[in-house]
Amino acid sequence: MSKRTIVAMPGDGIGRVVLDETIRILTAAGFEANYVEADIGWEFWCKEGNPLPKRTIDLLEKHKIGLFGAITSKPKDDAASELTPELKNKGYVYSSPIVGLRQYFKLDICIRPCKTYKGNPLNFIRRGKEGKIEEPIVDVVIFRQNTEGLYGGVEWSNPDNTVYAALTSHPKFVKNFGDVPRDELSISTRIFTKNGTSRILTAAFEYARKNSYKSVTVCEKPNVIRETSGMMFKLAQEIQRKQFPEIELWNTNIDAQMMWLTKNPEYYGVIVAGNMFGDIVSDGFAGLIGGLGFACSAQMSEDGIAVFEPTHGSAPKYADFKTSIVNPIAMVESACMMLDYLGETEISRRIREVVAEVILEGKVQTYDMKKMSGKPDVIQKGAASTYQMADEIIAKLKTKHSSYGYEKSC
Template sequence: MSRRTIVVMPGDGIGRLVLNETIRILKVAGFDADYVTGDIGWEFWCKEGNPLPKRTIALLEKYKIGLFGAITSKPKEDATKELAAVLQNKGLVYSSPIVGLRQYFKLDICIRPCKSYQGNPLNFIRRGKDGGIEEPKVDVVIFRQNTEGLYSGVEWSNPDNIVYAALTSHPKFVKNFANVPREDLAISTRIFTKTGTTRIVMAAFNYAKKKGYKSVTLCEKPNVIRETSGMMFRLAKEIQRKKFPEIELWNTNIDAQMMWLTKNPENYGVIVAGNMFGDIVSDGFAGLIGGLGFACSAQMSEDGIAVFEPTHGSAPKYADYAISIVNPIAMVESACMMLDYLEEKEIAIRIRKAVAEVIKEGKIQTYDMMRMNGNADVISKGAASTRQMADGIIEKLKAKHFNNPDYEYEKNS
């Protein structure tokens, strides 16, 4: 097999920190690849007026696989103020480069696994029927439509005549908003297409079938958002009936789902949703397995381009600490999803079981795992640094038993 080239896009804040440690782990685990850096994020917005330069797009078009760290995004007015002086008053408008990346490459399938690690002190617990404490096992995979919906960027403030005329053609707009001054209106559209919706629902059912899940849960709001959520529910019912009759289709409203996920999270396996609700429910389930320090994701297109990233933000204040304190596991898990995608499953399993052993052993814990506030002094209070957590994973990877064919990951995780 030819040597692969991976486009690494550190981005902003802690993105660079967790990505560097993850590449160290990949190398020790035996993943043989070259890495080229793609420029993306706030730095390039400020000095070039473009947070997603064409040169980065060209790299992904060439090499197809990307590892992404994190970005900083700010409101429109604040972003404009931070532009270089030579770029001021040129009509430049900031937009999220990761959203732009998804839309440019049509990375419409987003997969966000949320699986609890045994021994993680941040795992969700509840009171059982006998009054004791229960720790349900969470093993949920969220399929999020990644390019449409509320994140598509079709928005207006003070809409122009054409847009306003279209809005006034709807009787509910006339009834509720006709007397609102046009300059007081801010409008965001929620656009679903049958093609995009069908692809994400099919991806969810195919995954459920391949991995042996017994149900797929549609998490939307079809009783109120009748056109978009309603279309998704209708298509899901049709797909389930015609192609996957052996897999149950459950339908939950997003608000009720956020309540139920802390009552019976073990009941859910595969969940599928539109862009906004998929974002919400995946963060909710991430909270049950330890928070965003454990939340990974993959996003891929029909044309074979895929980008893997943790779902946390750039946390810029942490990036300025003399010693990095952030938890790199979400980035490491995202890299494991990349390995799965590249059919490097044995390496992915080795890394995951190394992470599992570090967590179960409990000797190395980052500040979030110790329930500390994210201050610079947490290292002096016993929390592990980003580098120490990566070192712990690397130490496990080098252990002899990882090369023992009789070692079974599931029995030890």
């Protein structure tokens, strides 16, 4: 049987180091694959005026599965200023390559698990009755609609006549913005479709059923954003009633949810939201399990293309450190989601089991786990480097593989 080919996209900043170390871990765990590196990110924007070259799209179309590190994104004017001289003032406009991937391949289903690791010093704690310190177990999976909503990219500054005429057909626009000069207007749309909304809702309910979650929470703002959020909750009610009557359907507003997630995070199971609110609530829950160093994600299309990535950024301030200090666990967890998607559930189980052991033991901790500021001297102060964390995971994997008969002869 031939090995799978995985499209490895390091991207920018710390993306390369966390991806490289994760591939080391995958190999040590027994996952056999060929990795083909693909170009994406800021370097290619500056050199080519395109952070998502067609050659990278072609690789994903061919091989279907991608592991992605991180990207750097900057505002429009800053991006334009960093183009190589021969590309400046040629009409190139920067857009996020990861958003571009989502749109091109219709990676509309985004899954972001946020689960507590026992012994993680960064876990959320609260004060309970009689001042007792409590550490609630968080086990939340956010389903985020990935291609529509505010991230759909339908935007204008100084809208043209056609767009402006459409806007002025709405009485509230005329009342509230009709006297604003057109060249002072910047407009972003929030578009939900019935098909896209139904797909993310159905995926959330199916996941809840398969993994024995008791509830699905729609986290939007239907009391104010009545058309889009309202449609999502109405469709959720129909889908729950017709297909998933055994699963409770809850409804929360995004602002209230952000308050409640620190009050009773253990109450929630599967949460589903549109693009922006899904982004917000997933970062909120990630903060309860240790921050973005533990936040993983998967995004997939109806056509079988899937990309797996940590939700953290490229952290350029850390990228040039002589020894990398960043926590690779979010990337490792994202790779485990890839393994599950590919049916390699035994390998993903072993990796997660070992990561849990490393965290519980607490002998090897990156700077964030030690609650240090991210500076180059944290290694001298006892924090583990990115490589040391990966080495510890690999050492435990090898010990377990040997004891269970998993080691292969060379």
